[in-house]
Amino acid sequence: MTGDMPTPAGSMGAPVIAAEGLNLTFQTADGPVHALSDVSLAIAGGEFVSFIGPSGCGKTTFLRCIAALEQPTGGTLSVNGMTPDAARRARAYGYVFQAAGLYPWRTIGRNVALPLEIMGFPKDEQDSRVARVLEMVELTGFEKKFPWQLSGGMQQRASIARALAFDADILLMDEPFGALDEIVRDRLNEELLSLWARTGKTVCFVTHSIPEAVYLSTKIVVMSPRPGRITDVIDSPLPKERPLDIRDTPEFLALAHRVREGLRAGHAYE
Amino acid sequence: MRKALPVLVVLAAILGIWWLAVAPMNIRIALDGAERSGAAVVPEGARERQEVSVWALMARNPDLVPLSYAQERPRLPTPGQVATEFWDTTGAMALDGRAMSRRSLLFHAWITLQSTFWGFLLGTSLGIAGAIGIVYSRTLNLSLMPWAIISQTIPIVALAPMIIVLASQLGIEERGVPKAIISAYLCFFPVLVGMVSGLRSPAAAQLDLLRTYSATPSQGFWKLRLPASVPYLFASLKVGIAAALVGTIVGELPTGAIRGLGARILIGDQFGTPLAIWAALFMAAILAGVLVTFLDLAQRVTLRRMGLAEAAR
Ligand SMILES: Nc1ncnc2c1ncn2[C@@H]1O[C@H](COP(=O)(O)OP(=O)(O)OP(=O)(O)O)[C@@H](O)[C@H]1O
Ligand SMILES: [Mg+2]
Numbered sequence: 001m002t003g004d005m006p007t008p009a010g011s012m013g014a015p016v017i018a019a020e021g022l023n024l025t026f027q028t029a030d031g032p033v034h035a036l037s038d039v040s041l042a043i044a045g046g047e048f049v050s051f052i053g054p055s056g057c058g059k060t061t062f063l064r065c066i067a068a069l070e071q072p073t074g075g076t077l078s079v080n081g082m083t084p085d086a087a088r089r090a091r092a093y094g095y096v097f098q099a100a101g102l103y104p105w106r107t108i109g110r111n112v113a114l115p116l117e118i119m120g121f122p123k124d125e126q127d128s129r130v131a132r133v134l135e136m137v138e139l140t141g142f143e144k145k146f147p148w149q150l151s152g153g154m155q156q157r158a159s160i161a162r163a164l165a166f167d168a169d170i171l172l173m174d175e176p177f178g179a180l181d182e183i184v185r186d187r188l189n190e191e192l193l194s195l196w197a198r199t200g201k202t203v204c205f206v207t208h209s210i211p212e213a214v215y216l217s218t219k220i221v222v223m224s225p226r227p228g229r230i231t232d233v234i235d236s237p238l239p240k241e242r243p244l245d246i247r248d249t250p251e252f253l254a255l256a257h258r259v260r261e262g263l264r265a266g267h268a269y270e
Numbered sequence: 271m272r273k274a275l276p277v278l279v280v281l282a283a284i285l286g287i288w289w290l291a292v293a294p295m296n297i298r299i300a301l302d303g304a305e306r307s308g309a310a311v312v313p314e315g316a317r318e319r320q321e322v323s324v325w326a327l328m329a330r331n332p333d334l335v336p337l338s339y340a341q342e343r344p345r346l347p348t349p350g351q352v353a354t355e356f357w358d359t360t361g362a363m364a365l366d367g368r369a370m371s372r373r374s375l376l377f378h379a380w381i382t383l384q385s386t387f388w389g390f391l392l393g394t395s396l397g398i399a400g401a402i403g404i405v406y407s408r409t410l411n412l413s414l415m416p417w418a419i420i421s422q423t424i425p426i427v428a429l430a431p432m433i434i435v436l437a438s439q440l441g442i443e444e445r446g447v448p449k450a451i452i453s454a455y456l457c458f459f460p461v462l463v464g465m466v467s468g469l470r471s472p473a474a475a476q477l478d479l480l481r482t483y484s485a486t487p488s489q490g491f492w493k494l495r496l497p498a499s500v501p502y503l504f505a506s507l508k509v510g511i512a513a514a515l516v517g518t519i520v521g522e523l524p525t526g527a528i529r530g531l532g533a534r535i536l537i538g539d540q541f542g543t544p545l546a547i548w549a550a551l552f553m554a555a556i557l558a559g560v561l562v563t564f565l566d567l568a569q570r571v572t573l574r575r576m577g578l579a580e581a582a583r
Binding site for chain 2: 069089091106115117118
């Protein structure tokens with residue numbers, strides 16, 4: 001029926017997301033803001049990439065460029081070998097915003113079904129997909145609840161389910177757990193990791209937390225502001241299997257140290 | 271019950287103040303009448319009494335003060351007089367089977383209610399359509415909104431006679447059409463303003479979310495903007511229905527009309543029957559109360575079914 005697994009587009013070889021010399025300058029009342037300056041990055045299929053850096057370094061802007069919500073002013077950017085616009089129409093990605101942004105007048109089930117309705121999935125397929133992704137994020141049984149009846153963490157899981165519902169290969173997540181407490185966050189990190197391992201999706205994940213970035217990622221992109229740019233790209237040597245206590249191993253701490261150094265170097269640059 | 275108590279206290283206070291105000295308001299005509307029928311009044315003569323304050327008159331004629339409360343054509347009727355007149359022209363006539371007679375307030379209220387309904391329907395439709403136009407078209411946003419605001423600066427009492435004259439020129443003065451137009455004119459603005467805010471209420475992130483699904487503008491309207499505007503819609507409908515009622519009554523005033531609460535008020539004024547005016551005013555207030563309550567109920571039911579009732583709390 002709907003058991004078709006997403007085929008990681010361009011698995012091996014051609015990158016799923018490729019940015020070359022990407023520039024984006026916002027013209028504001030106070031003059032131009034260089035949100036992205038000469039950003040080049042290649043992300044392969046199935047990678048989990050974290051973007052970390054101080055506020056205003058262009059993490060959100062980069063993600064929005066990938067999602068074709070923002071138009072770069074220079075450079076090239078391709079998603080699945082297409083322009084971001086074409087990739088969006090091909091339903092290449094699901095976007096998870098910092099706030100869960102569930103529609104308060106829709107139940108959890110109907111919120112998750114929203115993209116499916118818009119994309120014109122038949123009703124019975126909508127139902128089966130909603131049931132499947134709610135199970136993935138462990139919200140089975142909450143279909144009929146309204147968002148205000150759920151905790152913040154559950155709402156964020158529902159919004160992840162919504163992004164998963166139409167089986168996009170790429171998941172763009174902008175500080176999805178930023179507003180949650182440490183314990184809920186740990187749990188959601190674990191769940192996200194296992195979800196990623198099961199589905200083989202490509203994930204771009206924005207965070208302010210060094211442990212979170214190191215714990216989740218196969219690749220960590222360190223950025224720095226004014227102008228927004230990439231200062232370091234670190235490939236993680238950690239294994240794919242990651243229990244939470246991996247965070248106490250020397251490898252983990254060494255990696256976290258390197259990220260911290262990278263962030264510091266970005267600051268010293270000013 | 272806990273909700274009703276403050277309301278009842280306020281009501282009692284209003285009735286009390288009203289009742290107390292009857293004496294000074296009516297004392298002059300009460301004394302005039304008493305003098306005519308031979309009672310001793312200080313000072314003598316209506317002209318002389320003009321020089322004296324009502325408080326002094328009451329102090330100097332304490333025995334005659336109760337007459338203030340029993341005037342046939344009072345300046346200010348007592349609550350009891352109004353209630354009696356109200357009952358005589360509504361319930362009592364209904365019991366007589368004459369609810370729809372020309373003399374019955376129920377008949378006039380029904381006439382006013384019909385025009386209000388059509389005016390409300392027309393005004394609400396125009397308001398919602400205008401709001402959609404303003405939100406979706408830059409041109410309309412720049413052109414329509416200023417006119418909508420200007421339209422509300424023209425006093426309705428100045429406009430009402432013109433609308434009635436124009437309507438009769440066009441031969442559509444029948445069946446309360448001009449009244450409904452005036453009513454719609456007052457009603458459309460709050461609905462327009464409320465719906466513009468409502469349709470614009472979704473946050474940028476919510477609109478971005480739809481863009482990531484490549485949603486069409488019409489999907490954005492039906493799935494996001496319209497449902498998001500429902501709480502705003504009800505808030506403005508409640509203002510709108512009250513405005514529509516006022517518009518209808520104003521529309522009934524200058525027509526030489528003989529039907530409707532407005533006509534009833536005007537006729538009461540011309541024939542010097544203040545009790546009829548007061549009863550009609552109360553009928554209008556009750557009508558407004560019923561209409562707003564009805565919308566309030568509809569709002570509660572709708573918001574509860576949309577899951578917004580608790581979220582909004
Ligand atoms: N629409 C916009 N118009 C003008 N300037 C913008 C706009 N969006 C972002 N910027 C600016 O671009 C820069 C990068 O912003 P961006 O939101 O990408 O930062 P960020 O790394 O996501 O920061 P944070 O960690 O605070 O979310 C900032 O200086 C911001 O002020
Ligand atoms: Mg951001």
